[in-house]
Amino acid sequence: MPAKGDHDARRRDVSEAVWRVLAAHGFDGLTLRAVAAEMGASTGLLTHYFPSKKALVAHALDLAEDRTVAGRLTPSGRGMAAVREVLADVLPISDTAVEMNRVWVSSWDAALADPDLGARETGRYERIRSERLRPFVEQAHDLGELPRDADLDDVTATLVAFTHGLTVQVLFDPDRFPPERQLALLDGMLTALSG
Template identity: 55%
Template sequence: MPAKTDHEARRRDVSAAVWRVVAEGGFGALTLRSVAGDLGASTGLVTHYFGSKQELLRHALELAEERTRALIPDLTDLRAALAAVLPTTPEATEISRVWVSSWDVALADPELHELERARYRRWRTRLRPLVIKAQAEGDLPPGDPSDLSTALAAFTHGLVVQALFDPTTYTPKRQLRLLDLHLSSLRHTSD
């Protein structure tokens, strides 16, 4: 009689291999074969859990979102929330590399495009109450909190890209200093 397989444990193993492949080579490297190779298994094993490359891509995006959520503290402080997405630690850098590598795939695929659009909308929505709180405390200028949330998300993501391409210039310390400078400049526009 064949040994019973713990399907949940095996799925976690496959999921971990998906993450390793995208973390190492980006979404361009993500194939059923590359995941199987990472596992030292057949592509048949991978297709048992992910029937197509599309499912594999969708799962990789879900993993990236889970890992991102784990990095972001309880969203009560705007500066802490924005700082959490910057590549200031090895883990945050890995997650940022995965996200940036996903953009090409998401821009080309309507389903993944919509998933990413919804993800960015959720991020701005999560920032909005923090912006409103900062406005009430005089730390941000008055104005449309949705616009400020969008501007802060854009600034932070732009800083992520700069840091990924030039980590020597955009060290973790400098990234945080630039974030503080940006927030301070916004605060002073309300004076």
């Protein structure tokens, strides 16, 4: 039996190989064989970590979530300035953000096809809305930066939908949506919501 440190190191190696496959080929290209080839290992080794494709995909989603959370910035502003920072942090305006968004968008097929994975994605979007963005939308409302009668659930949902929709357009047509244009469109949306 390998020492715990060896097992932990191997698990990190496996996770890094999973991420490289995801970044290069998306969830559609994520297979035990592809990860094994990336590591220069046998698929038999990987079955110790992932007894099924579903386990491999679940681990990949965990990796994507961990990397997303670890890379998040803490807004320096308040109210709408903080809302802008949170949303700009999602947009594919850097190579790292493009890679991360490609991974997330490629995960949607798997999540739509599997009820368990779909429930995980539903929970992730709920956390994005309620924990990541909503506190700053409420702060903006309290500061008078949003109309008094604004429905804050609708504002939050609209901003998440706008940002993710723009992200998809950028991934398919990056020349039309360079970083400056993405941020200008975001600013226009925030101005429109501010009334």
